[in-house]
Amino acid sequence: MSTLKPHVLLAAILAVWATGARAQTSASPPTATGTPSRIAFLKTELKITDAQMPVWNAVADAIRAAPKEVSGMPCMPMMQSSDTLPERLAAREKAMTAHLEALRKLRSAVEPLYVALSDDQKKTADQLMIGPIGMGMM
Numbered sequence: 001m002s003t004l005k006p007h008v009l010l011a012a013i014l015a016v017w018a019t020g021a022r023a024q025t026s027a028s029p030p031t032a033t034g035t036p037s038r039i040a041f042l043k044t045e046l047k048i049t050d051a052q053m054p055v056w057n058a059v060a061d062a063i064r065a066a067p068k069e070v071s072g073m074p075c076m077p078m079m080q081s082s083d084t085l086p087e088r089l090a091a092r093e094k095a096m097t098a099h100l101e102a103l104r105k106l107r108s109a110v111e112p113l114y115v116a117l118s119d120d121q122k123k124t125a126d127q128l129m130i131g132p133i134g135m136g137m138m
Helices: 004-018 035-046 050-069 085-116 119-127
Strands: none
Touching (some): 050 085
16 A cells, blocks of 8 residues: 555645645535534545544544644744844744644554545545645645
């Protein structure tokens, strides 16, 4: 199995976490901006079965935890004109480290889910559009 496919699903889930996911299907994404509705949308699109619920729950938990872990850590921290270059770099490093740790936790939850998906579910996962999170659009 290619190692690229779990990364596609991971990127889709990150899009849910950061901006909301939109699938290339006739279904409309949720209009609510809250994480629970986005998680429910992704679960519905992937047609998660009862047998897949344990690995799905780990992914959902990671999605829910990610915003808490990076709260107060914007991608581009607000800098003050009085901040020195080393201070600005340290602030950016701290924000990136928080995002990286959240990404690692999410990835470790996504990979077992992807393995548990059927071929049709994997096709759906692979077709999910990636949001503006640095991964580009698919």
